[in-house]
Amino acid sequence: MIDSNGDMDGELLPETRRALLHRLAVAQAEGRVPSAVGAVVRDGRTVWTGVRGGAVGPPGAAGETEGVPTADTRYRIGSITKTFVAVLVMRLCDEGLLDLSGPLGEHLEVPAGAGEEVARATVAQLLSHSAGLAAEPRGPWWERTPGELRPGPADLFGERPVRHPAGRRHHYSNLGYALLGSLVERLRGAPWYEVLREEVLDPLGMDRTTPLPREPYARGWAVHPWADAVLPEPLTETGLMASAGQLWSTAGDLCRFAAFLAAGDERVLGAGSLARMRTPAVAPEAESWDQAYGLGMQLVGSGGRLLAGHTGSMPGFLAAVWTAPGERLGSVALVNATSGLPVGGLAADLLGIVAEREPSFPEPWRPRSQDDPELLALTGPWYWGPSAFALRVCEGRALELVPVGGAGRTSRFRPEADGTWTGLDGYYAGETLRVVRGTDGADGEVTHLDLGTFVLTRIPYDPDAPVPGGVDPQGWRAG
Numbered sequence: 391m392i393d394s395n396g397d398m399d400g401e402l403l404p405e406t407r408r409a410l411l412h413r414l415a416v417a418q419a420e421g422r423v424p425s426a427v428g429a430v431v432r433d434g435r436t437v438w439t440g441v442r443g444g445a446v447g448p449p450g451a452a453g454e455t456e457g458v459p460t461a462d463t464r465y466r467i468g469s470i471t472k473t474f475v476a477v478l479v480m481r482l483c484d485e486g487l488l489d490l491s492g493p494l495g496e497h498l499e500v501p502a503g504a505g506e507e508v509a510r511a512t513v514a515q516l517l518s519h520s521a522g523l524a525a526e527p528r529g530p531w532w533e534r535t536p537g538e539l540r541p542g543p544a545d546l547f548g549e550r551p552v553r554h555p556a557g558r559r560h561h562y563s564n565l566g567y568a569l570l571g572s573l574v575e576r577l578r579g580a581p582w583y584e585v586l587r588e589e590v591l592d593p594l595g596m597d598r599t600t601p602l603p604r605e606p607y608a609r610g611w612a613v614h615p616w617a618d619a620v621l622p623e624p625l626t627e628t629g630l631m632a633s634a635g636q637l638w639s640t641a642g643d644l645c646r647f648a649a650f651l652a653a654g655d656e657r658v659l660g661a662g663s664l665a666r667m668r669t670p671a672v673a674p675e676a677e678s679w680d681q682a683y684g685l686g687m688q689l690v691g692s693g694g695r696l697l698a699g700h701t702g703s704m705p706g707f708l709a710a711v712w713t714a715p716g717e718r719l720g721s722v723a724l725v726n727a728t729s730g731l732p733v734g735g736l737a738a739d740l741l742g743i744v745a746e747r748e749p750s751f752p753e754p755w756r757p758r759s760q761d762d763p764e765l766l767a768l769t770g771p772w773y774w775g776p777s778a779f780a781l782r783v784c785e786g787r788a789l790e791l792v793p794v795g796g797a798g799r800t801s802r803f804r805p806e807a808d809g810t811w812t813g814l815d816g817y818y819a820g821e822t823l824r825v826v827r828g829t830d831g832a833d834g835e836v837t838h839l840d841l842g843t844f845v846l847t848r849i850p851y852d853p854d855a856p857v858p859g860g861v862d863p864q865g866w867r868a869g
Contacts, residue, residue, distance in 0.1 A: 402430075402437050406747045411440045413739050417723075418442035421731030422613050423708075424620065425459050428740050429641040431720035432750065434653060436461075436645040461642040464598060464607035465724040467709040468702025470644070471637040472567050473651075474586055476517050476686020478574045480663050481589060483513070487577055490514040490685075498573050501544035507552045513573075515556055516566045517685040518671030522554035523563040527631060532564070534705050537629015543572065546630060560672050560683050564634040571633025582633050593657040594646050599639040601632060608726040610706015623706030623728060635704055641722050644711050648720030651687075651699065652713040662804065662814075668698040668715070669815065692738040695745065701734040710737035717750045758785065768825065772839060772846040775857075779846065781839075789823065791841075818842060 402410075410430065418426040425443035429436055444458045459465075482488040494500065494516065495509030511521035526532065528548035529539050540546055546568055554561050571582040578585045583601050591599050598604075603625070610623040628636050639647075654661035670682035670689060680691040687698045690712075699712040699720075708725040710733045721741035723733045765783055771794065772779050778794035787805040792798075801818040803811035811823040821842035828834035838855040839846040845857050853861040 402744065402748060406744060407438055409743050409747065410438055410740055411442075413736070413743060414440045415442045417731055417736045418725075421725070421727070422618070423725045423727035423731050424611050424613075425608060425726050426731065426736075427459055427461065427463065427465070427641045427722075427724045428736065429461065429645050429722040430740055430744050431645045431648045431652070431722075432744065433718050434649040436642065438744075439641055459608055460606075461645075462598060462606065462640050464600070464603050464638045464640055465709060465726060466603075466610060466702075466704045466707035467637050467639045467644070467724070468635045468704040468707060469564075470639070470700045470702040470709055470711055471633065471635050473686045473700045473711075474590060474637065474647075475567055475570050475574065475582065475633045476667060477590055477659055478582065478585060479513065479517060479570055480659055480667060480685065482574070482577055484659070484663055488513055488573075490517075494569060494573065498569065498576050500569075501542075501547060503544055504547045504551050507556065508547075508569075511556055511566075513570075514671065514685060516563075516570050518683055519560050519562045519566060520557055520672040521563065521566055522552050522556045522558070522561060523566045524548060524551050524553050525561065525563055525565070527565050527568065532628055532631045533635065534624055534626060536626055537631060540630055543630065557672065564631065567634040568631050572630070574633075583636075590658050594650055594655065596639070596643040596646050599637060599643045599647075601636050601638070602627065603638050607638065608707075608724075610704070610726055610728070612706065612728045613730055625706075635702065639709075641724055644709075644722040644724075645720065648699070648711050648713050648722060651711075652715045652718060652720050664715075665814065669819075690734070690738065692735075693742040693745070695742075697738055697741065699737075701737075703728075703733075708733040710734045712737050712741055714741060714745065717745055719745055719750065762787070768836070768839075772848065773850045773852075774844055774846050776850045778850075791818075791823075813842075 410428065414426055414428045423443065428440045430438045439461045441459055479488065483490055488497065490513050493510045493512055500509040508523065515521035527540060527546040546565060574582045574585055610625065611620040612623055613620055650658060651664060654664050667685040667687050668689065669684050671684055682689040688700050690697050695714050697712040697714055702709040705728050706726060708727065708731060710723045711720065713720040719741050721737045723737035723740065725731050725733055765787060769781050769783055772781055777798060779798065780792050780794055782790045784790055789803040789811055792800050799817040801816040802814045803823050804814055805811055813819045813821045818841060824840040825836055826838050826840050828837050845855060847855045851857055851861045853865065
């Protein structure tokens with residue numbers, strides 16, 4: 391049955407479902423992984439889940455779970471944990487308890503052996519892996535060894551905890567997210583996972599996302615590269631490194647998380663803060679801009695669209711969750727093998743299959759409640775010199791400035807309490823937009839807009855406005 395928005399009750403067409411299952415089946419077979427689970431979210435709800443493979447527990451081992459996994463089978467999700475931690479950090483920023491540009495050392499005691507450079511690293515640099523920190527903590531490979539080997543913060547840092555100048559490049563750092571987990575604990579006064587459960591998991595209904603596995607859960611395997619044989623991977627509790635990759639979750643829970651990442655949820659984090667997380671922070675390690683990193687989110691180009699989310703790996707497991715917010719789509723892929731299957735590409739393909747075969751319907755246009763007349767009076771054409779722009783009012787008194795004709799700088803602006811607006815993206819990101827009035831002050835007629843010193847007027851080069859450099863008194867002329 392087709393609903394009022396033209397959607398077939400949110401269900402996918404049989405041909406689309408078959409294409410999704412075929413993609414998952416090919417990935418599981420060619421990737422040689424014991425099991426693979428995939429899922430797709432559209433308009434906030436799960437519209438497809440698929441499973442290939444089985445024997446999620448050791449074959450024939452007494453007392454172990456065997457059989458085919460489901461959307462409720464827990465898999466280890468590795469570095470997707472980082473996005474959860476980043477959401478907690480952004481909540482602290484939204485509450486005014488943290489400043490993204492503030493140094494870590496203002497809120498967390500950094501071990502003396504780590505050096506002043508670590509203490510000066512900003513919260514944003516840690517979130518975006520641009521603080522220059524070492525990729526891994528001191529000691530043996532933390533993913534396969536117990537956290538007791540690193541009992542205190544000082545035990546995380548080696549001889550050279552900083553490998554690059556802060557803010558200069560993206561250098562992935564698990565160590566940095568261990569510090570962010572400690573930062574959350576310091577400011578909330580509770581273990582980071584307890585904070586996560588209370589502030590994120592419970593509101594989103596994610597009751598199967600846990601720091602340690604609970605039945606039913608898939609066992610982790612290493613698959614021999616040259617033979618059809620498997621070797622069990624150890625299940626470790628990583629201690630102080632847990633906030634970098636400890637979590638276990640299910641396809642069902644990650645679908646709820648994907649829906650949240652795509653649209654926001656005011657109980658957890660609003661759409662505006664999530665948009666900031668999706669903004670590239672620094673240039674990626676590779677020359678190509680097909681991949682970048684925001685604040686706790688990986689950004690990848692796939693099929694002509696920008697996906698935001700994260701991949702994850704721990705010994706015995708691979709995972710990915712992607713969202714395409716503009717299309718209100720998300721996808722999940724979970725695998726219980728150490729390597730062999732490009733899980734990020736699999737999840738991207740699942741999302742792409744739905745996007746291409748069944749593109750999302752746009753939200754129906756509806757008039758909003760009447761805007762402030764003074765705000766409406768600002769809309770319409772404005773000119774930066776001879777260049778024409780249009781100013782539109784968006785939801786929540788936000789503004790959007792777009793070039794007329796398509797060539798020029800486009801930016802969105804959020805309203806501030808002092809009556810100004812702050813740029814959210816593009817050239818004017820972070821810049822201030824002010825409405826300037828005549829000599830009558832707040833009740834005076836608007837003479838121009840000041841956008842980071844650029845003067846925008848109602849007519850091209852308005853001689854009555856303070857155009858930098860002035861306007862020739864003869865005005866416009868022919869020839």
